[in-house]
Amino acid sequence: MRHRAVASFSVLVAAIAAFTFATHVAGQAPTPAAKPAPAAGKKYVAPRTPDGQPDLQGYWTNSTYVPLERPDRVTKTYYTEQEFAAVIKDAAAREAEQTEPGTVADVHYDFTQFGLDRSQSAFVKSDLRTSLIVDPANGKMPPLTAEGQKRNADRAAERRRLGATTDAVQNMPIGTRCLIMAGSGPPMMNAGYNSNYQIVQGQGYVMILVEMIHDARIIPLDGKQATLPETMRQWMGDSRGHWDGDTLVIETTNLNGKNPFRGSSERMKVTERLWRVDANTLGYRFTIDDPATWTQPWTAEAPMTKSVGPIFEHACHEGNYGVRNTLAGARLEEKKAAEAAAKKTSN
Amino acid sequence: MRRGLLAVGAVFVAAGVLVAAQQAAPYRAPRGPDGKANLNGIWQALNEGDWDIEGHSAAPGRVMALGAEDAVVPGVGIVEGGPLPYLPAAAAKKKANYEKRLTADPAIKCYLPGVPRAMYLPQPFQIIQSQKHIMMAFQYAGAIRTIYMDEHTPAPADSWMGWSNGHWEGDTLVVDTTGFNDLSWFDRAGNFHSDELHVVERITPASPDHLNYEATIDDKKVFSRPWKMSMTLYRRKEKGARLLEFRCVEFVEDLIYGGLRKK
Secondary structure, three states, X not given: OHHHHHHHHHHHHHHHHXXXXXXXXXXXXXXXXXXXXXXXXXXXXXXXXXXXXXXXXXXXXXXXXXXXXXXXXXOOOEOOHHHHHHHHHHHHHHHHHHHOOOOHHHHOOOOOOOOOEHHHOOOOXXXXXXXXXXXXXXXXXXXXXXXXXXXXXXHHHHHHHHOOOOOOXXXXXXXXXXXXOOOOOOOOOOOOEOOEEEEEEEOOEEEEEEOHHHEEEEEEEOOOOOOOOOOOOEOOOEEEXXXXXXXXXXXXXXXXOOOOOOOOOOOOEEEEEEEXXXXXXXXXXXXXXXXXXXXXXXXXXOOEEEOOOOOOOOOOOOOOHHHHHHHHHHHHHHHHHHHHHHHHHHO | OHHHXXXXXXXXXXXXXXXXXXXXXXXXXXXXXXXXXXXXXXXXXXXXXXXXXXXXXXXXXXOHHHHHHHOEOOEOOOEOOOOOXXXXXXXXXXXXXXXXXXXXXXXXXXXXXXXXXXXXXXXXXXXXXXXXXXXXXXXXXXXXXXXXXXXXXXXXXXXXXXXXXXXXXOOEEEEEEEOEOOOOEOOOOOOEOOOOOEEEEXXXXXXXXXEEEEEEEEOOOOEOOOEEEEEEXXXXXXXXXXXXXXXXXXXXXXXXXXXXXXX
């Protein structure tokens, strides 16, 4: 991580310059929103592993300023470069606010100082799209089903019933607890910082190491591994992969529903597609199919940019002083309040 | 005198022939697509090293309520020779660790297991082998080791799983790991190391379904000399063999933070 921070700073200037020449990379994807491939004329052919698979290996990041859903006030599919520059500037300013002295965010380690946030990343995709969602064409998630609406309401009610996040560790967000990060997937979504992945291809398996909490997704190819029965559920579900031409297709079911994606149910099926766009870009496209939650399947694209390694150990739970200090602080506040109340009564 | 030397020489020659005979026709592992020995697969140790890396008899467990299920499973140990060459202060610390093992074993808190303990936990791990990186993914706590095969660098900082540089010596994968913190243990019995730990592992295919595993442990702050452990790693062959999630943080939250819950 320290290495990455240093590397990020050293190429930051180049990256800022690169914004000027930004071309979006979604062009080669077979998508309704597709635009023609950028110039060049010759078709890029992915390198091969020694056993002939398309080679997706390396360090990648999906760090981006493009939101999943298109903002309400935006109606177009792509920003102009001037508009995009303004969007970046605003977003970077919001991230910098985390360092404002005296705020809760400021107590956290300084994202801007250590090259963790997107504004510090040389690898943030210079992507002019206004949303990651490409289908529906309006860039928004489709309407919720009645069941999906009820589940969201039930989950919110359950959270209220449990009490404040400072009451018990179980009330805290699962990322804070170091169980899993919301963006670790599937689908893999940028996490605001540390949105780094390492792909290694072994015989019959593709491994995607998510930097956040060292989560390794191990994807068996071509039925190499039996699928899990319906009754067995996991945080990251049960994934299987196959090659569709030069594209790796990963299908995942058997999620346990404890890390819902935008309100999804445990019946969600995620189909991800990963392919080489060019030497420095991986195409990444995912379709969410969850009829218990949305009235239709929906699809988003979040391309990955070549990053630099190595990925250092993210021992999240082992160093989780945040949870302990937050709970201890809340209990101390309660004790002080109780003492103050007792003193008032005795006076 | 001269005859004596000859006799000694003859013994050496004889010993050499014997060794050569024992090493005759060594097992040749299947090749991966890059021509190297193919270590891909799901592997697991079948020994009692996680209870105690040294030979040990059965003993009562740590939690009375768990009865026989928590009892120490006996094992002949995975340490070659013995006893472990602890320096005097370290021997005292090992004893103290043992006394407080119910609360002090880092694995009880779902912390990363460290190396070599990850290799003989009673849970499987998977090797995903490419030319540049050999990954070891462990079911326990989702621990990960990245073995760098062509970019050998010193550890950038200390970590639980260390920093591993690897190379091939014939069919043997040799992994040199440093950059450890001093927080993991070798087993539940309190055998431990410092941040000076240096582990050199030799992993050699012995059959399609067996790997010979050796680790040389060097830690000048804790041991008076390097020592070695060895064991067999077995391929998980049953239908449906795979890694599952053992995401154990959730299971230890009340143990770790329960005392801070709002009353």
